[in-house]
Amino acid sequence: MGESKDKIDCEPTVNYITMEEVKTHNSSKSTWLVIHDKVYDVTKFLEEHPGGEEVLFEQAGGDATESFEDVGHSSDAREMLKQYFIGELDLADRRKENSKDVLITTTSSHSSWWTNWLIPAFAAGIVGLMYRFYLTETKSSS
């Protein structure tokens, strides 16, 4: 019995929510926020928020990750988030900064590693060839 329950806990059905849908929940009747690609329904939390409801309204129906992090919320605040979680942000709507930027950084640092070596090596090879050519030229002409 316990085992089958564990299995269910391990495979939760992920509810994906599009940004388009999040955007429609921007009123006091229904306030949704996106923080770190997760969607939270904070309608019932508005009045309880120690930072005031206005700041939450400003971000309503949008991505509040930056503002949330700028405030430097405590781990208690992060724990509180969990109870308002309603789903994951649709993969297609996720911010490029989180995933792609990391990818770009790694790719570009990789490519710069290569170009950092290849370009000087190539240039040195050409200079060497030219020097050899110059030596044979001067030798044959004298």
Ligand code: HEM
């Ligand atoms: C569901 C999301 C949020 C939760 C659960 C939450 C929770 C909390 C909690 C528990 C505090 C008390 C201090 C602490 O424990 O860190 C706090 C303070 C604060 N929050 Fe939030 N917060 C949320 C979203 C936001 C957002 C999006 C903003 C946007 C600007 C914000 C702005 C603030 C500010 C300015 C304070 C400081 C209040 C003060 O020190 O007087 N919060 N929040």
